[in-house]
Amino acid sequence: MIEQFNHWFSSISQRERVMVSVAGAFIVIAIVWLLGLQPLYSGKASTEKRVAEKTASLAKLQLSAANMQQGGTGQALQGLDQSLVVVIDRTTRLRQLSGYLKRNQPDGNNTVRLRLENAPFDDVVVWLSELRTGYGLVASSASFDLAGPPGRINCNLVLDRSSI
Numbered sequence: 346m347i348e349q350f351n352h353w354f355s356s357i358s359q360r361e362r363v364m365v366s367v368a369g370a371f372i373v374i375a376i377v378w379l380l381g382l383q384p385l386y387s388g389k390a391s392t393e394k395r396v397a398e399k400t401a402s403l404a405k406l407q408l409s410a411a412n413m414q415q416g417g418t419g420q421a422l423q424g425l426d427q428s429l430v431v432v433i434d435r436t437t438r439l440r441q442l443s444g445y446l447k448r449n450q451p452d453g454n455n456t457v458r459l460r461l462e463n464a465p466f467d468d469v470v471v472w473l474s475e476l477r478t479g480y481g482l483v484a485s486s487a488s489f490d491l492a493g494p495p496g497r498i499n500c501n502l503v504l505d506r507s508s509i
Contacts, residue, residue: 429457429506432480440472452503456485459502463492469500481506 354362430451437443448460461469466489476482486503 429455429482429504432476432482433457433459433504436472436476436480440468440475442468442472455506457504459504460500461502462499463494463497464500466496466498469498473502476504 354365357365428451430449433446433449434443437446442461442464445461445464446459447462448458450458452458473484482504483506484502485505486501488501490499491497492499
C-alpha cells in the first residue's frame with residue numbers, strides 16, 4: 346500500500362505534490378488538534394469553572410458557619426434590655442403561639458421556664474429558631490409530647506441567655 350502511494354505520488358506533477366503535502370499536513374494537524382489538544386483545553390476550562398464554583402460555595406459555607414458560631418445571622422441580638430418574660434410574651438404573640446403558652450415563669454435573670462400545650466410543632470420550631478438567632482435564647486432543656494391531633498405537641502422548655 347505504501348509502495349502504491351509512493352508510485353502514485355511520484356507520477357503526479359510537482360504542483361500537485363505540493364498541494365497533496367500541504368493538505369496532508371493540514372489533516373494531520375487537524376486530527377492532532379481535535380483528538381489531542383482540544384479535549385485537554387476544554388477539560389482544563391471546565392475544571393477551572395468547577396473549582397471557581399466550589400470555592401464560592403466554600404466561602405458561603407464558611408460565612409454561614411461563622412455566623413452560626415456567633416449565635417445567629419450576624420445581626421445584633423434584640424431585647425437584651427428587656428426581661429425574658431416580656432420577650433417571650435411579645436414573640437409568642439407575633440407567632441400566634443400566645444394562646445398555647447400556659448406558663449412563662451422567670452427562673453433567675455437569664456433563664457425562663459415555659460409550658461406550651463396543644464401547640465403546632467412546626468410553629469414552635471420556627472419560633473425557637475427565631476429566639477436563638479434574634480434574641481440569643483437557647484433551649485437548655487426541652488421535652489415534647491404528642492398532644493392528640495397530628496402535628497400538635499405539649500412541651501416544657503427552659504430557655505437560657507447566659508451564654509451572652
